[in-house]
Amino acid sequence: MNIGEIAKRAGVSRSTVSYALSGKRPVSAATAQRINDVIAELGYRPNASARALAEGRTRTFGLVIPPASTRLTDVQLAFVASVVEAAAAHDHDVLLSPSGGDHDRSFERIVTGRRVDGVILMEILLQDPRVERLTSAGLPFVTIGHVEHPAASWWVDVDYSGLITHCVRHLADLGHSDVVLINRSDELVAAGYGPALRATTAFTETAQECGINAHTVCCADEPAAGVACFEDIRTRWPEVTAAVTINEAALPGVQRALHSAGLDVPRDFSLTGVIADRLAEDFHPPLTAADVPAGDMARLAVDLLLEQIGDPSATPRHSMLAPAITLRSSTGARRGA
Amino acid sequence: MNIGEIAKRAGVSRSTVSYALSGKRPVSAATAQRINDVIAELGYRPNASARALAEGRTRTFGLVIPPASTRLTDVQLAFVASVVEAAAAHDHDVLLSPSGGDHDRSFERIVTGRRVDGVILMEILLQDPRVERLTSAGLPFVTIGHVEHPAASWWVDVDYSGLITHCVRHLADLGHSDVVLINRSDELVAAGYGPALRATTAFTETAQECGINAHTVCCADEPAAGVACFEDIRTRWPEVTAAVTINEAALPGVQRALHSAGLDVPRDFSLTGVIADRLAEDFHPPLTAADVPAGDMARLAVDLLLEQIGDPSATPRHSMLAPAITLRSSTGARRGA
DNA sequence: GTTCGATATCGAAAACTTTCGAAAATGAAT
DNA sequence: ATTCATTTTCGAAAGTTTTCGATATCGAAC
Numbered sequence: 001m002n003i004g005e006i007a008k009r010a011g012v013s014r015s016t017v018s019y020a021l022s023g024k025r026p027v028s029a030a031t032a033q034r035i036n037d038v039i040a041e042l043g044y045r046p047n048a049s050a051r052a053l054a055e056g057r058t059r060t061f062g063l064v065i066p067p068a069s070t071r072l073t074d075v076q077l078a079f080v081a082s083v084v085e086a087a088a089a090h091d092h093d094v095l096l097s098p099s100g101g102d103h104d105r106s107f108e109r110i111v112t113g114r115r116v117d118g119v120i121l122m123e124i125l126l127q128d129p130r131v132e133r134l135t136s137a138g139l140p141f142v143t144i145g146h147v148e149h150p151a152a153s154w155w156v157d158v159d160y161s162g163l164i165t166h167c168v169r170h171l172a173d174l175g176h177s178d179v180v181l182i183n184r185s186d187e188l189v190a191a192g193y194g195p196a197l198r199a200t201t202a203f204t205e206t207a208q209e210c211g212i213n214a215h216t217v218c219c220a221d222e223p224a225a226g227v228a229c230f231e232d233i234r235t236r237w238p239e240v241t242a243a244v245t246i247n248e249a250a251l252p253g254v255q256r257a258l259h260s261a262g263l264d265v266p267r268d269f270s271l272t273g274v275i276a277d278r279l280a281e282d283f284h285p286p287l288t289a290a291d292v293p294a295g296d297m298a299r300l301a302v303d304l305l306l307e308q309i310g311d312p313s314a315t316p317r318h319s320m321l322a323p324a325i326t327l328r329s330s331t332g333a334r335r336g337a
Numbered sequence: 338m339n340i341g342e343i344a345k346r347a348g349v350s351r352s353t354v355s356y357a358l359s360g361k362r363p364v365s366a367a368t369a370q371r372i373n374d375v376i377a378e379l380g381y382r383p384n385a386s387a388r389a390l391a392e393g394r395t396r397t398f399g400l401v402i403p404p405a406s407t408r409l410t411d412v413q414l415a416f417v418a419s420v421v422e423a424a425a426a427h428d429h430d431v432l433l434s435p436s437g438g439d440h441d442r443s444f445e446r447i448v449t450g451r452r453v454d455g456v457i458l459m460e461i462l463l464q465d466p467r468v469e470r471l472t473s474a475g476l477p478f479v480t481i482g483h484v485e486h487p488a489a490s491w492w493v494d495v496d497y498s499g500l501i502t503h504c505v506r507h508l509a510d511l512g513h514s515d516v517v518l519i520n521r522s523d524e525l526v527a528a529g530y531g532p533a534l535r536a537t538t539a540f541t542e543t544a545q546e547c548g549i550n551a552h553t554v555c556c557a558d559e560p561a562a563g564v565a566c567f568e569d570i571r572t573r574w575p576e577v578t579a580a581v582t583i584n585e586a587a588l589p590g591v592q593r594a595l596h597s598a599g600l601d602v603p604r605d606f607s608l609t610g611v612i613a614d615r616l617a618e619d620f621h622p623p624l625t626a627a628d629v630p631a632g633d634m635a636r637l638a639v640d641l642l643l644e645q646i647g648d649p650s651a652t653p654r655h656s657m658l659a660p661a662i663t664l665r666s667s668t669g670a671r672r673g674a
Numbered sequence: 675g676t677t678c679g680a681t682a683t684c685g686a687a688a689a690c691t692t693t694c695g696a697a698a699a700t701g702a703a704t
Numbered sequence: 705a706t707t708c709a710t711t712t713t714c715g716a717a718a719g720t721t722t723t724c725g726a727t728a729t730c731g732a733a734c
Binding site for chain 1: 380382383384385386387389390395397402404405408409411414415417418419421422425428430431432433434435442443445446447449450451452559560561589590593615618619621
């Protein structure tokens with residue numbers, strides 16, 4: 001059941017059917033009606049592969065996600081779902097490609113097989129080989145997070161630096177003089193994961209500015225690591241009275257460790273950072289934190305990508321999101337201060 | 338840069354290049370070498386759309402996920418990631434389609450545009466319009482979960498019925514005489530979500546068999562609902578000393594509610610059910626529970642789908658998984674029994 | 675009754691790969 | 705040198721859609 005069949009039954013040529021469908025040239029009302037009737041009757045839909053071949057575009061995006069082995073976090077998941085939804089709103093589909101490192105079959109298939117019109121790249125590193133690969137392949141792409149020298153690229157990011165600065169100042173204002181940053185995993189930091197590095201820099205610099213003592217620890221993306229990490233903090237720096245974190249996945253563990261240590265939040269210990277609203281509200285007590293607006297990021301990324309696909313020579317644009325910090329109840333004055 | 342270009346530079350015809358790539362007919366070692374050199378030099382990869390058109394298959398699966406509006410749970414996420422990985426292992430890509438109900442543009446695009454060779458359908462209902470749609474379209478598909486009369490279809494499922502039966506017997510053996518099932522959401526049950534209904538049936542029937550009192554409650558897939566739900570249970574049936582659940586997403590809330598109520602697990606209250614290992618181990622104390630083997634299910638689903646695509650007239654097969662119940666430390670004798 | 679200008683429709687080419695049947699080349703055997 | 709059987713390579717068709725240039729149709733104007 002192809003366009004030829006429709007044409008035959010409607011008594012017109014293939015091209016007329018094509019124009020009736022796309023509206024790219026006028027078709028008389030009578031023929032259009034006849035064609036639409038036949039199409040409705042047979043339930044015809046154009047063959048996507050043939051259309052892609054002829055049109056030179058697939059109406060499909062590639063979404064490069066971290067490989068399944070590194071457990072996806074809750075925000076990442078929300079982001080994937082939002083991208084799919086935003087793409088669907090523009091009648092586009094999403095092809096998933098799990099890819100971590102340098103060379104990867106699935107990633108290569110996507111880049112080189114002309115099966116997508118553009119790519120959204122999650123979890124990029126400060127220096128990311130995949131960015132080079134896409135650039136050299138001339139395939140439009142948008143990164144979530146930005147590379148070290150992002151002048152000539154399209155990206156969407158959360159301003160970790162600014163948000164962490166706010167968090168530290170907030171804690172300083174509350175009288176805390178010894179604070180810790182609970183970062184993401186060692187491996188990510190070592191690989192050059194932007195948010196982790198920018199958070200560290202902002203954290204230490206702001207602490208210095210405010211004249212307070214700063215410590216940092218890395219923590220794997222899972223509750224168990226959160227427990228261990230918090231116990232480690234208590235042992236090494238018992239004077240610490242507040243933590244800033246960008247590691248959402250470890251939070252349930254941190255919660256448990258706080259409880260085991262008999263610490264009340266915020267009476268004995270303050271906790272804040274960059275945490276998706278949903279998770280912040282699930283904490284006990286609800287966390288004062290900056291949201292990670294996965295939905296907004298997804299929509300923006302899709303918009304940028306469509307813009308770039310529409311005009312590949314457009315000058316690169318980006319969006320740096322600075323969500324407001326929502327005051328909930330997890331931060332308070334330093335005990336005894 | 339297409340196959341013709343390669344052919345020209347290698348001094349052979351297009352068909353020879355094609356055979357050299359696919360190996361479907363022998364090519365002399367010398368020419369093969371020459372062709373491969375040119376391909377390597379130019380970094381050529383066949384155009385996926387043209388290949389799909391010629392071959393009549395896309396090497397792509399459709400994965401129908403619940404829409405982003407209904408927050409995906411952790412297991413669902415793990416499943417998506419595993420499907421992508423399993424597909425990649427067979428050099429296939431995965432196209433995502435968020436679809437809930439009856440009629441849906443994205444779902445229709447997938448079904449009717451011949452852009453996938455087969456479909457994996459998540460979260461199906463006992464009577465699911467999408468199953469009818471796929472059947473009538475003649476597109477191979479595998480469902481996660483099975484419909485009411487699954488004789489003629491391909492599916493993978495977890496034996497909720499059997500597992501819940503085991504859980505109830507386990508609790509009965511420990512002397513519990515009043516137990517509750519914490520099910521998934523009202524809406525899912527009302528829509529006819531198989532696991533929720535089968536769990537309910539198995540739960541009440543087994544309790545009756547064992548001569549103990551059974552209650553059931555529905556609970557939305559989120560921590561806050563878990564808190565409310567558990568408080569509700571305590572109010573309505575204070576005599577209940579054990580719960581069985583298939584609602585993983587609500588667990589953090591249940592945990593918090595248990596703690597607020599001053600109940601120790603397993604001393605005062607026993608908790609078990611069907612819970613992914615990862616989550617069961619994050620609970621405090623670790624939960625005695627049956628795993629939801631998302632990775633295995635994904636691999637099996639992909640295998641079944643490939644088998645079906647390879648031979649569309651094959652007689653339908655399915656896999657009912659019955660993971661072992663891992664004894665951890667969340668169940669104990671009824672207090673005072 | 676031509677010619678003009680629109681408007682509506684058509685035929686063929688182009689997009690790129692795979693596959694089939696046939697042709698060419700090779701080597702051995704007579 | 706001719707024949708035969710193999711092995712290797714080629715040309716053309718098929719798969720489906722879009723798009724471009726061209727033709728057909730029509731009414732109006734001269």
